[in-house]
Amino acid sequence: MGRFLRNSLTLARKEWISLLRDGFMLGFVIYSFTLSVYSQATGVSHELRNGAIAVVDEDRSPLSQRLVSSFHGPEFQIPVVLRHEQVDPGMAAARYTFVLDIPPDFQADVLAGRGPTLQVLIDATAMMQAGIGAGTIQGILDDEIGRFVRREAPESAAPVALQLRVAFNEALDTRWFTGTMSVVGNVTMLAVLLSGAALIREREHGTLEHLLVMPVRPAEIMAAKVLANGAVILALTVVALYGVLRGVLGVPLAGSVPLFLAGTAVYLFFATALGIFLGTVARSMPQLGLLFILIVLPMNMLSGGFTPLESEPDWLQTAMQLSPSTHYVAFAQAILFRGAGIAVVWPRFAATAGIGALFFLWSLARFRRHLATFR
Template sequence: MLRGFFSSRLLALMRKEFNQIRRDTRIVMSLIVPPALLLLVFGSVLNSKIENVRLGVIDQSGTSESRELIADLSVSRSFRLTRAFLSPGDLSDAVMDGRVQAGLIIPAEFRRDLEKGRQATVQFVLNAMDANTATVAKTYAQGVVSAYGKGVRGPGVHARFDEAAGAVARPGGVELQPSFLYNPGLFAAWFTVTGVVGLLCILNSTLVASSALVKEREAGTIEQLLMSPATTTEIIVAKIAPLFAALCVMVVILVVGIGRVVFGVPFNGSVFLVFAGAALCLLGGIGIGIFLATFTRSAYQTQLASFFINPPLAFLSGAVTPVEAMPAWLRPVTQINPIYHF
């Protein structure tokens, strides 16, 4: 059956496509260089971990206890002490105009409250124009203040955020000991790189497949192929197979060469399952590219049409934002997205 399917006409067409890819250096470069650069950039930039948040401080206490708290915040890589301020108004102005991203106000009675066994309160002011940075910085500050509070006697220290007092911490309580599965070190690149690989499999295969077919139409060779003895199925398979093989090489470079070597993403599961999923993504992307090429007459039209398909595929994949954070009516749409299942 396979011998009948791989007829001499099909093999001749596939040989022609392989030779064309080998001669066209632009196709080879577009299959390797842009995806590799994008994976390197996105793997390094798309990081939910916040570091070097510019911190301004008002230390109205001026005691060793307050300086120890400031040192704990400064030692962590999350915050970078920028400067000290004299008044809350100056600190608030600095936060609002962006000179600092967060501000810590330690009241004058900080040491006295600790010595008398009362809960000491510090105020933490955040610039929430970037809501994600503000939320993560708040979490980091809570962790530092909580760790500092465990080292003092009495109820400890309570951080008041955004000028609104929260619930008062009580002595004793419950301690949480988290256990992280699959990513014990919480390396953001492990999630980002794998998601970007899925994105590139679809987006690059869509672009390459549509461009190849549109180029054939613009050159007039597609009409010559249709007039040849080869069937429509043989023409389509001969077009897809060489592109699929070249894209598989791209996946190997992205997953093994960059994901594993550069970013250290572990490869603990089934190698066959990973590349089988990538192959399905590539076939899905090639199918989308062929679909676009049937409705467009030029490369310019193909690029315009891809703007209406590729961004929704990327944002509805779960690789950029969690699917659980999307509206309930939009979540079922993600099930038809090939990248979501990668």
Template sequence: MLRWLQNVLRLGFKELASLSSDVVMMALIAYVFTFAVYTESTAMRTDVNNALVAVVDADQSALSARIKDALQPPFFQPPREIDRSEVDRLLDKGYFTFILEIPPKLEADLIANQGPSIQINVDATAVSQAAVGTAYIQQIIARETAAFLKAEGAGSVIPIEPVVRAMFNQNLEAMRFSASMGVINNITILSIILVGAAVMRERERGTIEHLLVMPVRSSEIAVAKIWANALVVLLAAAFSLRVVVNTALGIPIVGSVELFLVGAAVYLFAVTSLGIMLATIANSMPQFSLLSIPVFVLMFLLSGSFAPFESMPPLLQDIMYISPSTHFVRFAQAVLFRGAGLDVAWMDLSIMALLGAAFLATALSRFRIMLARQT
């Protein structure tokens, strides 16, 4: 056993030396965990930010003024008043995302309890911003209307005043979610690419024959590639969380980074084993790349990192439980966003370890077959 560990350690150092000499791969690692995370978080905004809004104010009352004044940055640009005849033309040309039509005698009808209505015209080609922005405007109108009626001594018209508490992300900023999810998704990409490229590089350069004549086992070769490449990704992820997410983007990390890294190490064990398995199926780097694409797509789209896992059809949910990415995303969200401890996250951690053991067993079996064919 001691001999096995020594060989795994030495082969791992060889793998690290080989990776450090690969300028393109090192540049890819640096880019993915720094610039890519930063731009994905700041440029790809799914919440309402600096939206264009116009108002047709046919009332010109104190209430309509309150509503217009409440449409403020950073969610909305200062509203521009337009004429009713311009609404269709401006929407057709895409000049505004939201146009509010305030009817005549809005304030008087509201005080008289006549049930007036405000029309919100929305350019829904920007689907995400349109849906979220419409909800924002509705909340603004309801809030300002309630405040106006209370000031006028007619607060009894609205008997219920809802109070919304946003937990874990009080300002409802999408960047808090997308930054950490970017790091999590990049862990999946890089771990599979690195370990798969390591195997394919050995095969294409012919250096795997050199390993075969050495007194080492196939398990030692595979495990060395797993721990060496997983260590690089783990260190890059830790750097990205602390420097890019926490410092550069100014996003607070609620939970324990140390616990997250423990979970990431277990996940890397599982996903690098999967990468070894995929590399044994392909015969060249282009084949490995094409084989990895559908794996990436499934692990990204169906793991809960882009959309709520519970919103998927039950059959897909059952299938994705065998993917370590599903459990890692749930683990990471619990730890990083909600500050959960090991008493809450241990189940997903255990499942990732079990899946990793299954992938490793399959990968080692396939790896032995691949090496046998090389002889």
């Protein structure tokens, strides 16, 4: 056992030196856990920001003026008051995403209980902003009209009051979720790429044959690659969590970061073993890239990090329980978002360790057969 550890650590040191000398790969890995995390968290917003809105006010009543003034930042720009003939040219020129049309006698019809109709025209070219904005506008209008009616006719107050309680992300800030899940996703992708590329790089440079004439066993070579690449990913995960998420983006990490890192270390045995397995199948870096697209990207997308696992078909949900990435995403979200402890996430830890250990042994067997072809 002492010899195994000594040889593995020596070979791991060789892997670190090789990575430091590969400027492109080193820069890519650092970028993936720093600028990439920041750009993914801030580049795509799922909230409505600075929506361009115009209003056609044919009522000119206190209620209509109240509705116009209810649209303000940061969700909307200052509303622009238009005439009817200006609506179509303005939307065709993409100057306005939303146009609210308030009909004549709107206030009088509301107070008389005649149920008047408000029309909202939406430019759905920007589909996400249009969908979110439609719901936001409806909520604002319902709220303002309800307040006005209750003030003018108290006896018509609504019989039910709805109270919302938002947990775990009270600000509804998508940067918290997108940034954190980009770190989780990059752990899988970079672990697979690093370990797979390390094996292919040794084969292309001819250093794999040098290892075979040394007094080391295939298990020690593979363990060194798992240890070296896993340690690099784990260290950069710490940088991403504390430097980018908490330091730059201000994301409050609810749970224990050491517990999450411990789970990440367990998961990395699977992810790096998967990279080595793909490295034994691929004959070049382009082939590794193609296998990565076919296997790792779908695994990442279906693991629950992009969309809830419950939204997938039942058979696919069952199949994804065999992937450690699914359990990794589940306990990462539980720890970092909801502050879960080991008493809650240990079944996910156990599943990740068990499936990962089986795949590690399978990859080791494949790796031994791969090395036998060089003898």
